[in-house]
Amino acid sequence: MAIVFEKTKGLTDKPFHFCPGCTHGIIHRIIAEVMCEMGILEDTIGVSSVGCTYNNYEYFACDMVQAAHGRAPAVATGIKRVHPENMVFTYQGDGDLASIGAAEILHAAARGEKISVFFVNNAVYGMTSGQMAPTTLLGQVTTTSPFGRDSAVQGFPINVSELLSVLPGAVYIERVSLNNYKNIQAAKRAIAKSFRVQQQGLGFSMVEFLSTCPTNWGKEPVESLRWVESDMMPQYPLGVYKGKDLKV
Amino acid sequence: MTNRVLMKGNEVIAEAAIRAGCRYYFGYPITPQTEIMHYMAKRMVEVGGCFVQAESEVAAINMVYGAAAAGARVLTSSSSPGISLKQEGMSYIAGAELPAVVVNIVRAGPGLGGILPAQGDYFQATKGGGHGDYRNIVIAPASIQELYEMTVAAFNLADQYRMLVMILGDGALGQMMEPVLFRDVEPNVSTEKLWATRGRKGKPEHNIVTSIYIDPDMLEMKNRELVAKYAVVQKEETRFETLNLDGAEIVFTAFGTASRICRNVIRQAAEMGIKVGMIRPITLWPFPSEEISRIADLSHVKAFLDIELNAGQMVEDVRLAVNGKKPVHFYGRMGGNLPTQKEILDQLLAIHEGEVR
Ligand SMILES: Cc1ncc(C[n+]2csc(CCOP(=O)(O)OP(=O)(O)O)c2C)c(N)n1
Ligand code: SF4
Numbered sequence: 001m002a003i004v005f006e007k008t009k010g011l012t013d014k015p016f017h018f019c020p021g022c023t024h025g026i027i028h029r030i031i032a033e034v035m036c037e038m039g040i041l042e043d044t045i046g047v048s049s050v051g052c053t054y055n056n057y058e059y060f061a062c063d064m065v066q067a068a069h070g071r072a073p074a075v076a077t078g079i080k081r082v083h084p085e086n087m088v089f090t091y092q093g094d095g096d097l098a099s100i101g102a103a104e105i106l107h108a109a110a111r112g113e114k115i116s117v118f119f120v121n122n123a124v125y126g127m128t129s130g131q132m133a134p135t136t137l138l139g140q141v142t143t144t145s146p147f148g149r150d151s152a153v154q155g156f157p158i159n160v161s162e163l164l165s166v167l168p169g170a171v172y173i174e175r176v177s178l179n180n181y182k183n184i185q186a187a188k189r190a191i192a193k194s195f196r197v198q199q200q201g202l203g204f205s206m207v208e209f210l211s212t213c214p215t216n217w218g219k220e221p222v223e224s225l226r227w228v229e230s231d232m233m234p235q236y237p238l239g240v241y242k243g244k245d246l247k248v
Numbered sequence: 249m250t251n252r253v254l255m256k257g258n259e260v261i262a263e264a265a266i267r268a269g270c271r272y273y274f275g276y277p278i279t280p281q282t283e284i285m286h287y288m289a290k291r292m293v294e295v296g297g298c299f300v301q302a303e304s305e306v307a308a309i310n311m312v313y314g315a316a317a318a319g320a321r322v323l324t325s326s327s328s329p330g331i332s333l334k335q336e337g338m339s340y341i342a343g344a345e346l347p348a349v350v351v352n353i354v355r356a357g358p359g360l361g362g363i364l365p366a367q368g369d370y371f372q373a374t375k376g377g378g379h380g381d382y383r384n385i386v387i388a389p390a391s392i393q394e395l396y397e398m399t400v401a402a403f404n405l406a407d408q409y410r411m412l413v414m415i416l417g418d419g420a421l422g423q424m425m426e427p428v429l430f431r432d433v434e435p436n437v438s439t440e441k442l443w444a445t446r447g448r449k450g451k452p453e454h455n456i457v458t459s460i461y462i463d464p465d466m467l468e469m470k471n472r473e474l475v476a477k478y479a480v481v482q483k484e485e486t487r488f489e490t491l492n493l494d495g496a497e498i499v500f501t502a503f504g505t506a507s508r509i510c511r512n513v514i515r516q517a518a519e520m521g522i523k524v525g526m527i528r529p530i531t532l533w534p535f536p537s538e539e540i541s542r543i544a545d546l547s548h549v550k551a552f553l554d555i556e557l558n559a560g561q562m563v564e565d566v567r568l569a570v571n572g573k574k575p576v577h578f579y580g581r582m583g584g585n586l587p588t589q590k591e592i593l594d595q596l597l598a599i600h601e602g603e604v605r
Pocket of ligand 1: 093094124127128
């Protein structure tokens, strides 16, 4: 019988531990698929960060290094400087990247480190049970903004893609989403483009994924996907923020 | 054979690292160690290595973590406040069992403190500093020649044991110039590092570098492995120098710059007919407890005098080693001040008066 579908070899056989309806799983799958399709699985070194995906070194079939909270871009810098010929990516949540690791991501981008950053924006801290993240929306209720995020008290959300896109070292930045099939395909193309940017040694690139956290949002999986579109996208519009005309 | 050259301590550390095969340096500026950075910024280009000025000490140590995970020999250097920031990464390096060398050219603290020489980081260096159960090898050279040799040794030890090795100096040692002989480096013990992440390249399994073990039994097993490794290091790698112990009545314990002053006082005391010896730990961890205990058993030894550039840190380990067998006295200066020979001699004479005569 002909094989019509096969699990990507970019993932190990270890079952995911993510909650039902969490789009972390989709992101893992499409990164793994892209590595296989581009034939770079054997050359890639991934960096896990701290958050719900702290142990994704068990899922990605490439060589993996686990980094301290927020420090993945610095760890990736060390790896890439030693192995410039390899592909190096980080996988980071929004608490990890935009809060505790704000300095590391900013400077990795400023230096134009030739790494791919996969940034998962789910508007909360998932792993530690739904605290406010730098990306939490105004009015959003979290365990540490129980009355809704109030700009007078907790300040404003950070739009990381827009912020980094002004740096010359960052050559390709795109925000994508996983709320429907079309967007998942676009997200996959963005991952591939980011790796191509790296292959060609052009500089720093980042793909920001709008992702769900049904557990901490207190929403059903389908409702969560809708909320990405209705509430997250107005604050975080999809699109290419840097490198629109980049031919890679 | 190369001839002796006159060089600053900090530059010697940098050159030693290069000669030991280190091709990656990540650091953030801080006095009094900046010469290491300046030297590396040029030299790494000459030898085809890589120098990155990081955005912070936190970033620098995590770049070290990445480069070490990737299988390279790697160095970072800093001074006390910067080392405090590196402690997070140092704990992760210990947990992931990565080989790395960290230089701490200590300045006076706490807080921003001052930029002059001190030894107030003994606790931070030898008792962990970061979180969790772990050890670093800590080497405290006392001369420029020793800085060279111990820096080379540090890279070998780091690779051999997959541990972080710290070179603990101070502003005086870092800034001072002495002739140094760049002896041909021993063939290094650098292992193949089959565990390193270099890309899978056909390996049947992917390599993983991590310090996280969520399962308590797995973590405890890891802890026990580390404890066993540290026991081997204690047995095999404890280094010290003894001086004038024959018939000594009083024995100095001192490391680094403080030991240099003591050395002169020993001569002065001898001229006055007082027999004074010294044990100088070269490795602060592993600490030469057994040797100190042995010295404490010598009947002619009446007392110890511990001299440090701090409020009394190593003296705690000396007292544990002496274990009440002989009195252990302490004299220290702080703030970046060095004790004069006369100050130390006065301490010595008072002890001699009280406990020897
Ligand atoms: C230094 C440090 N501080 C805090 C934590 C606790 N911690 C673990 S995961 C996490 C939040 C991660 O949130 P995010 O990056 O948004 O990822 P998500 O879990 O949502 O995928 C925090 C604060 C830690 N592990 N280390
Ligand atoms: S807590 Fe949220 S982010 Fe974490 S796995 Fe569950 S749904 Fe996903």
